[in-house]
Structure formats: C-alpha cells, structure tokens
Amino acid sequence: MTRTLLIVFAKEVIDNFRDRRTLASALLMGPLLGPMLFAFVINLSIERSLSDVDNSMALPVIGAEHAPNLRRFLESRNIEIVAGPADRAAAITAVKTGEIDVVIIIPAEFGEQLSGGEPARVELVSDQSDQEAERDARRARNAIGAYNQQLAALRLIGRGVSPVILQAITVDDVDVSTPSGRSGILLGMMSYFFIFAMLMGGMYLAIDTTAGEREHGSLEPLLSLPVTREQLMLGKVAATCVFMATSLMLSLWSFFFALRFMPLEQLGMTPNFGPGVVLAAFFLLAPFILLGAALMTLVASFTKSYKEAQTWLSIVLIAPTLPILVVSILNVRPKLELMFVPSLSQHLILQDMVKNEPLQWLHVTISVVSTLLIGALLTWACARLYRREGLLG
Amino acid sequence: MIVVTDLQKSFGKVRALSGVSFSAPDGKITGLLGPNGAGKSTTLRVLYTVLRPDAGTALIDGIDVVKNSLAARQRIGSLPHGAGLYPHLTARENIAYYAALCGVDRAAVDDKVQGIIDLLEITAFADRRTKGFSQGQRTRIALARALVHDPQNIILDEPSNGLDVMATRSLRELILKLRDAGRCVLFSSHVMQEVAVLCDDICIIAHGKVAIDESVDGIRERTGCDDLEDAFVAAIQMVAPE
Numbered sequence: 001m002t003r004t005l006l007i008v009f010a011k012e013v014i015d016n017f018r019d020r021r022t023l024a025s026a027l028l029m030g031p032l033l034g035p036m037l038f039a040f041v042i043n044l045s046i047e048r049s050l051s052d053v054d055n056s057m058a059l060p061v062i063g064a065e066h067a068p069n070l071r072r073f074l075e076s077r078n079i080e081i082v083a084g085p086a087d088r089a090a091a092i093t094a095v096k097t098g099e100i101d102v103v104i105i106i107p108a109e110f111g112e113q114l115s116g117g118e119p120a121r122v123e124l125v126s127d128q129s130d131q132e133a134e135r136d137a138r139r140a141r142n143a144i145g146a147y148n149q150q151l152a153a154l155r156l157i158g159r160g161v162s163p164v165i166l167q168a169i170t171v172d173d174v175d176v177s178t179p180s181g182r183s184g185i186l187l188g189m190m191s192y193f194f195i196f197a198m199l200m201g202g203m204y205l206a207i208d209t210t211a212g213e214r215e216h217g218s219l220e221p222l223l224s225l226p227v228t229r230e231q232l233m234l235g236k237v238a239a240t241c242v243f244m245a246t247s248l249m250l251s252l253w254s255f256f257f258a259l260r261f262m263p264l265e266q267l268g269m270t271p272n273f274g275p276g277v278v279l280a281a282f283f284l285l286a287p288f289i290l291l292g293a294a295l296m297t298l299v300a301s302f303t304k305s306y307k308e309a310q311t312w313l314s315i316v317l318i319a320p321t322l323p324i325l326v327v328s329i330l331n332v333r334p335k336l337e338l339m340f341v342p343s344l345s346q347h348l349i350l351q352d353m354v355k356n357e358p359l360q361w362l363h364v365t366i367s368v369v370s371t372l373l374i375g376a377l378l379t380w381a382c383a384r385l386y387r388r389e390g391l392l393g
Numbered sequence: 394m395i396v397v398t399d400l401q402k403s404f405g406k407v408r409a410l411s412g413v414s415f416s417a418p419d420g421k422i423t424g425l426l427g428p429n430g431a432g433k434s435t436t437l438r439v440l441y442t443v444l445r446p447d448a449g450t451a452l453i454d455g456i457d458v459v460k461n462s463l464a465a466r467q468r469i470g471s472l473p474h475g476a477g478l479y480p481h482l483t484a485r486e487n488i489a490y491y492a493a494l495c496g497v498d499r500a501a502v503d504d505k506v507q508g509i510i511d512l513l514e515i516t517a518f519a520d521r522r523t524k525g526f527s528q529g530q531r532t533r534i535a536l537a538r539a540l541v542h543d544p545q546n547i548i549l550d551e552p553s554n555g556l557d558v559m560a561t562r563s564l565r566e567l568i569l570k571l572r573d574a575g576r577c578v579l580f581s582s583h584v585m586q587e588v589a590v591l592c593d594d595i596c597i598i599a600h601g602k603v604a605i606d607e608s609v610d611g612i613r614e615r616t617g618c619d620d621l622e623d624a625f626v627a628a629i630q631m632v633a634p635e
Contacts, residue, residue, distance in 0.1 A: 007493045011482075018481035018522075217477025221535065224441035225494045226467035389444060 004227045008235025012205065013242060022204040026243045030197030031250035035258035038190060042262050059140055060084035062091060063106040067114075067122075070106070073147045079140065088123070095125050101133035102126040102140055117155075189328075190354075191347040194251055194285055195320045199292050201247025203313050205240040206296035209233065210391060211309040220392055233297075233386040237379060240293040248285055252278045272356035280353060285346050287368050288320075290375030297382050301391065323347075339366040342374055394419050394577055395440065395546055400449035402435055409435040411601040412449070417579045417594070419545070422572050424592035425581040428629060432601040433581040434474055437550050440579070441471040453546055467495070470544035474551050476535040480524035484515060484534045487523060488541050495542035509537045513567065529560035536567070547571055549580035553587060565591060585625045599629040 016022045062084040064071050071081050084103050085091045091103040105123040113120040122144060126137035153163035204212075213219035223229060256278050259271060299316055303309040320343035327344060334348040345367035352359065385391065395417040402410040410432045417423035425433050438444040440451055442462045451458045453465040478487050488506045497505050510519045513533050518526070523534060532552065540547065549568075553561045568591060571578050582588050588595055589609050597604040597612070605612055605628045609621075616631075618624040 004494060007490070011479075011486075011490050014486075015479055015481050216479070217473075217475045218479060220438075220443055220473040221471065221476045221491075221539070222494075223443050224466060224469065224471045224473065225491065226463050226496065227494050228463065392443060 004231040005235040005238065008232055009238045009242075012208075012236055012239030016205055016208070016239065016243065019204070022243070025204060026201035026247045027250060030200035030247045031254045034190070034193030034197055034251055035255045038193065038255070039258045039262055042264070056080050057136060057139060058082050059102065059104060059136075060091075060100055061104045061106060062087070063108065063110070066106045066108055066110045070144070070147055073150075074140075074143055077143050077146075079143055088125075091125050095127055095133075098127070098130070098133070101130075102137040104140060104144075114151075189324075190255065191285075191350045192321050192324050193255070194248060194281070194350075195288060195292075195343055195346070196317060197251035198244045198248040198285065198289060199296065199317050199320070202240040202244035202289075202293050203296060203310075203317070205236070205243055206293060207300045207306060207309040207313065209236040209240070209297050210301040210386075211303050211306050214392065215306050223392070229386040230383040233383050234379070237290075237293050237297055237382065240297065241289050244289045244293055245286065248289065249282060252281055271354050273354060277353055281350055284349055284353070284364065284367070287371040287375065288342060288346055291342055291371055291378060292320075292375075294375055294378035294382050298378055298385065301382065301385050334360070334363060336363065336366070339363045340370045342367075342371040345371065394452075394454055395423075395548075395579055396452045397436070397440070398450050398452075400436060400439060400451060401447045402439065402444065403447055409601055410439075410446070410449075413598060413601065413603055414449075415596040415603055415606045417546075417577050419577045420572060420575045421593040422568060422578045422580070422591050423594045423596060424588035425579060425596050425598065426583070426585065426588050426625065427581075427598040428583060431599045431629075433583075433598060434550055435601075436598070437471070437548050437579070437581055438473070441469050441473070441548055442466055443473075467542075468544055469546050469548055470539035470542065471548040472532075472535055472539050472550060472552055474554070476532075478523040478526070478531055478534055478538075481522060483522050484519045484526075484530075484537075485510065487534055488538045491538040492541040497542055505541055509541045512540075513537045514563070528555040529557060532556060532560070532564070536564075540571075544576075546577045547579070549578070551581055551583070553582065553584075561587075585621050589621050597625065597628045599632050602632045604628040604631045 016026075056078045058080050059074065059082065061071075061081050064081050064083075074081060084105070085094050085100070088105055091100075091105060094100040095103060103125040105125065107121060107123075110120050110122065124137065124141060124144070127133055128137075152166070156163045156166070210219070213222065222232065256273060256275065259273055264271060296313055296316055299312050300309040303312055323341055323344035324347045327338075327347070332338065334352060338348060339345040345363070349359070349364055349367055397416065398414050400410050400413040402408075413432065413436055415423070415425075425436065427433050435444065439446050440453070440458060442458050442465060445459060453468050456465045456468065458465045478484075479490070482490065485506055488509060489502055492502045492505050493499070510516055513536060515530070515533050515537060518530055523531065526534070532555070536549075536552070552564055556564060568578055568580070572593075580591075592609070594606065594608055595612060596606045605615055607615060612624050612628065613619060613621075616624040616627040618627050
C-alpha cells in the first residue's frame with residue numbers, strides 16, 4: 001500500500017518539477033505576486049499619508065511682501081512661498097480650473113491691521129469639493145492658524161495674562177490601539193494571499209490527477225495497472241500537498257522579507273511578523289493544505305478537459321476569500337463558532353497573531369481539527385470518485 | 394488465456410455489448426475484428442478492468458476481472474487505444490514508473506527496463522523526454538511499458554493506428570515473438586488484411602455481438618467468400634442490429 005503511494009508520489013513530484021508552468025505558479029506566481037502587490041498598495045498609501053509632513057509644498061501667495069513675518073513662519077513649516085496669479089480674479093479662475101490647488105491673498109492693509117490690534121484679514125482660495133486639492137488647502141489653513149495662535153499668545157503675555165486662560169477645555173485623545181493592532185487592519189488581507197498562494201501551488205497537480213491524465217491519454221493505462229485507484233489518488237494528492245506546502249512556506253517568507261522594506265512604522269504599525277510567527281503561521285495554515293488539495297482534485301475530476309478544469313479551479317481559488325470578505329465588512333470579532341469555518345478560522349487567528357494578541361488555544365485547536373476533518377472527508381470523497389467509471393470520460 | 398462469456402454492457406441507452414463470448418488461448422494470436430463502434434474497445438476495456446460489465450464474465454488465466462481485478466490486472470499488459478505517456482519523463486522513466494507500480498522489485502527495475510528497451514529497440518531515444526515523440530515512438534514506449542512486468546496476457550487496442558510501414562512491421566514481429574514465447578495475445582483492429590496476416594484466430598464482432606469466431610480458413614469457409622474483405626462484410630451482415 002505505502003510503496004505504491006510513494007512510487008506515485010515520487011513520480012508526480014519529479015514530473016511536476018520539470019513542468020515549467022507548474023513550477024512558475026507554485027514557486028513564483030503565488031509566493032511573489034501577493035507580497036509584491038501588497039507592498040505596492042502599502043507603499044502607495046504610506047506615500048499619500050506622509051506627503052504632508054515630508055514634502056515641501058509650494059504655496060502661491062498674492063501680496064507676500066505685506067507679511068514678511070508670516071512668510072518666514074510658513075517657510076519654517078516647509079511651505080515654500082511662490083508668486084501667485086496677478087490678482088484676486090485671476091486667482092479664483094486658476095483655482096476653479098484646477099490649475100492651482102490653493103492661493104493665499106494678503107491684502108496691503110494686513111501689516112497695519114496687525115499692528116493696530118485688529119483682526120487681520122487673509123483670504124484663502126480653494127475648491128473644497130476637490131479632496132486632493134483640499135489637502136494642500138488644509139495644510140495652509142493649519143499653518144496660518146498656528147501663526148494666529150502664536151501671535152495671540154504673545155499678545156496676552158505682553159499684557160501680563162497667561163495664554164492658558166484661553167483654553168477652557170482641552171481634549172486628550174487616548175488611542176487604545178497598539179501599533180501591532182493597527183497593523184491588523186491593513187494586514188488583514190494577507191491571510192488570503194497565503195491561502196491563494198497555497199492553492200496556486202497545487203492547482204496544476206490537482207488538474208493533472210484527473211483531467212490532465214485523461215487529456216494526455218495516460219489515465220486509462222494507469223488505471224489498468226495492478227494497483228488500487230485509491231493508492232494512485234492518494235499518492236497524487238500527497239504530491240499536490242507537498243507543492244502547496246512549498247508555496248505556502250515561500251509566500252510566508254517572501255512576506256517576511258517584503259515587510260522589511262515597507263516603512264510601516266511611519267503608519268504607526270509594527271506587525272508582529274518575525275521568523276517565529278512565520279513558522280507558527282505555517283502550522284496554522286497547513287491543515288488547509290489537505291482541504292485545498294482534495295477540494296481542487298474533486299472539482300477537477302468532474303471536468304471534461306484541462307481548460308474546463310482551469311476555469312472551475314479559478315473559482316475555487318476565490319472561494320476561500322468569501323468568508324474573509326464578509327467578516328471584514330461586518331467587522332466580526334473571533335468567536336468560538338467561527339473557528340469551525342475553514343479559511344475564516346485561519347484568517348481570524350492569523351490576524352490575532354499579527355496583532356500580537358495572546359493565542360486562544362481552544363480556537364487554534366478547533367480550527368486545526370475541523371479543517372483537517374473536512375479535508376479528510378473531501379479526500380475520502382476523491383478516493384470514491386476515482387473509482388467511478390465515468391472518470392475516464 | 395482469456396475466456397469471455399456473454400459479456401453485456403450499456404452506456405445509458407446505448408447497448409455497446411449484447412452478449413460477447415470468445416476465448417483467446419495461450420501461444421496464439423487472437424484478433425478482435427469489427428467495424429467502428431462494434432464494441433471492440435468496450436470488450437477490451439472490460440478485460441483490462443477499467444469498465445465493469447453489466448452481466449457476463451471475463452476470466453484472465455481463470456481469474457475473474459470483476460471479483461479479483463487486482464490479480465487479473467497483474468496478469469495483463471495492456472495498450473489502450475491512444476495510450477499517452479508523461480511528456481516530462483524520459484522514455485526510460487515512463488517505463489520504470491509502470492514497472493515499479495506493477496510490483497517489480499526495486500533492485501530489478503533497472504535491469505527489467507533495460508531488457509524491454511533492448512527488446513523493442515528503443516535505445517536510441519530511451520533517455521530523451523517523450524515530449525514531441527512521433528506516434529511510432531510513442532506506441533513503442535507504451536508497448537514497452539505494458540510488457541515490462543512480463544504479463545502472460547497481452548491486450549492491444551488498435552496498436553497499428555497511426556504507425557508507418559516500418560513501425561507496423563516491427564510491431565508485427567514483436568507480436569509474433571510474444572506468441573512464440575507462449576503468451577496470449579489479443580488485439581483489435583478494423584483492418585481485415587492486418588488481422589489476416591497475423592492472427593491464428595479471428596473473432597469478428599458487430600453491433601456488440603460475435604459474428605464469427607474462427608481461423609482465417611474457417612471464416613472463408615463459413616462465409617463462402619474467398620476474398621477476405623468480402624468475407625468480413627458477409628460476416629458482419631450475419632448479425633442484425635437490435
């Protein structure tokens with residue numbers, strides 16, 4: 001029994017190792033595509049949210065010569081003053097057409113009003129319906145507001161009054177999310193990448209087990225050999241599992257390295273994803289390998305051709321996302337009964353791991369056992385199906 | 394020795410076999426002859442156990458193919474119609490895979506494979522991957538693969554399909570060699586001439602029934618036709634479609 005299984009297993013591994021398409025999908029596509037896409041999205045969002053602080057901003061100002069102190073203050077905040085349009089009307093047109101995002105207009109009487117102790121007027125022209133432009137406008141508004149506060153405080157101090165009296169109430173934000181906790185939101189999608197990579201790794205082997213062998217014309221001679229069909233099938237599923245495990249391992253490590261190159265601390269996130277978590281995640285996700293392999297083999301065995309199998313299996317690739325998606329939208333917390341749902345349980349536990357929350361061993365046990373059981377059930381169904389006459393098409 | 398008794402098989406409403414009986418003795422070549430769709434392949438597929446008959450029995454060396462299919466398979470070497478190879482494995486690896494699955498001792502696999510490679514004269518391309526092989530090369534490897542465990546009974550489904558003159562001739566020589574070694578060779582064909590040259594016994598089937606099971610001379614006698622092609626046509630007309 002075991003000898004046949006090993007022979008089939010060894011042959012499948014060698015055969016598929018020589019198949020460039022299988023190798024590319026198992027060792028390159030799955031493991032690399034996910035982290036790369038992920039790194040791209042994260043870097044993009046970091047760049048956008050950090051642009052306020054990091055980049056210097058060019059601010060068109062009309063009449064900057066009337067307020068040299070304000071000008072210096074703005075420049076100290078990394079805002080570069082550039083000459084604005086000719087006059088107010090030109091400024092409004094330029095902002096309307098989107099040529100310029102924001103313009104500051106400083107009237108000639110600005111200095112006079114300021115030294116006279118009257119509220120000095122400054123105009124800020126922007127299009128508030130344009131979110132992208134509004135970011136620059138907000139930054140200019142904040143900077144001028146800060147200048148205003150500084151001046152007001154100085155005036156109070158000059159009159160012997162503490163500026164603190166202006167603060168009747170202060171609001172202190174207490175953010176209870178930990179840096180690791182904040183990571184969970186963004187990194188929530190990564191558990192799906194792992195499952196996806198894992199399934200990609202075994203997809204072509206699963207197709208080969210039935211539809212592929214049939215299309216090559218090698219299934220019928222194989223089935224006429226003096227070995228039981230269950231042994232053949234189990235050997236093939238075992239090979240599929242090994243490819244899937246390899247893909248999973250590779251994608252976990254490629255994620256590990258990809259995270260090194262993402263400036264996540266700048267987003268206030270420190271995901272807990274060290275080598276230890278990589279290994280723990282592997283063992284957490286590993287039970288899904290058997291389930292995935294059996295499911296793909298089962299689906300492929302119903303199809304008539306390689307192409308049809310590919311079409312159906314691409315649906316299987318998406319299926320594990322559905323529970324994850326629903327849970328992300330409804331913002332469900334890990335619950336005991338959810339641990340019976342494969343892919344979802346792995347997702348929830350992995351999220352907790354990345355958030356550096358204590359592992360709930362009962363959850364982990366239920367997840368592992370239930371996923372393995374469903375996997376074993378599907379494998380048994382595969383073995384039954386392989387006995388069918390209709391298998392030959 | 395293959396003994397088939399009253400074999401019946403339907404696919405849905407289509408009756409493929411309605412009572413096929415014949416026997417193929419050891420040391421003889423038996424030809425299964427019939428037009429396309431007569432039930433030749435179905436009969437052979439029941440024999441090498443990928444199909445289960447609805448009724449009737451088939452015995453391989455006295456072993457029932459349904460009740461004891463593993464033991465029966467051990468005694469068969471089969472070349473299914475359009476048998477495919479694994480394109481990423483070399484010819485030698487393809488053969489060795491089957492040898493191992495047939496239970497050939499691990500230490501003996503290499504020798505066995507080399508022996509069959511010599512016998513079928515495929516040394517020239519034995520260590521190349523089979524992707525892109527010609528039909529003739531593929532058939533020879535598939536045949537080598539089927540024979541590697543020294544089966545007593547050899548079942549070939551239209552083995553000469555797609556072969557050129559040279560390949561057909563070497564196939565014929567091999568079949569004769571196997572007969573002379575005392576094996577039971579059963580092969581199907583729809584070409585009367587080919588069967589006539591090789592076979593000791595011919596079983597003509599049409600519409601899922603056996604029309605005639607005789608030697609070549611016996612067929613001439615029974616149908617009263619001297620020309621083999623006429624004899625073939627006459628034999629087929631002896632069974633009425635249902």
